[in-house]
Amino acid sequence: MEEQFDVIVLGGGPAGLTAAIYLGRARVKTLVLDTGTVGGQTVLSFSVANYPGVEETSGRDISQTMLRQARQFGAEVKAYAKIKAVELAGENKVVELQDGSRFVARALIVATGGVPRKLGLESEARLAGRGISYCATCDGDFFTGKPIVVIGGGNSALEEALALTKYASRVTIVHEFDHFQAQPWIVEEVRAHPRIELVMEQDILDFVGEENLQEVVVAHKQTKEITRIEADGCFIFIGYVPNSAAFSAELQLNERGEIITDDNMATSLPGVFAAGDVRQKRYRQITTAVADGTVAALGATAYLEERKAA
């Protein structure tokens, strides 16, 4: 079965949903396909306090409102889409699902965001939910009175380490560099905290434990000296990976795998736009994703108009 749209949006996070709101309002026939939960990374935020015009709320509430708006303006939104193939190069952009459905549009917006980076160790996967966690607010209270490790050195890692001192008997922050990438005031707070220990310039070698995590094994980058840190829990915050692998053959990406766009969110292919965390930019926030989605939608609408006029 083949269905024609004006624009297909891949990704239903804040960038994709904003694009759908703008496209829907402009009466552009729009389909949003998300391979996972609509809302993207906002679903991972318990509390969002920096989205202008909205007092503190959850990321889920923001994205559910955006979803309702997109649908009210006529966009079709499908979650858990099983995408089999995407063709971007031709005049028609084609998305094929595993169930055989085919969607065709003249323009396409890639708004596929990112996912938390993992270390990729076998023991990390085996002990996930058994000591290894990626969410301090979710799992912190399982470690009340117990020693834990936090891996990472950016804002998220240090903020979560501070939050985890509420529960843990000791928090050891393990970082790969000799300095942190976080804001100076957070670093200061971490350095001054009596129950936080810093172990710098380390490679993570292994997580040890049968039923539960017992130790994190690290090695100093220069001296190679091995340290075994006793820990019941380990929280990993080592950044995000852009969801761009599926487009690497057709779109121009930078060395970090982010899609390169111009100021109008146009990519290296005509009719293909990119918005949000998946594209090359410095600051990744809901506000910047929403701004990108707006520009990409307006760019795609202008592109369709130009084609019509030609």
Added chain:
Amino acid sequence: MLQTNLKHVESDEEFEKLIAENENVMICCGRMGPMCLPVYDIMESLQAKFPHVQFRDMDFDGPASHNIKRLPEVRGFMGLPFTIYYKNGQVVQATTSIQTEEQVLGILNRYFARAA
């Protein structure tokens, strides 16, 4: 109470009745947190495809949750949500922390598949 579109299990009586009267039951015991919400969403999206399975959530801090927390299958679990699959009242699978749709589907198809 959890704010989802799933039916909730809120008391021991509800839990016991659910397990006793249904062949296939999936219960996701969690909070309104980032690792739990995607699992509730997946369950909602699969309800229509698996009408012979009872999909429920349960508040991790609610009065019925001790029925899950005391299970030997969740010993060592330290990541929300705890998701339990029951066949004829017996636990056949238990998972900890966030799961993908593929992981949930794999378990549903393995234990609750309908004979063709």
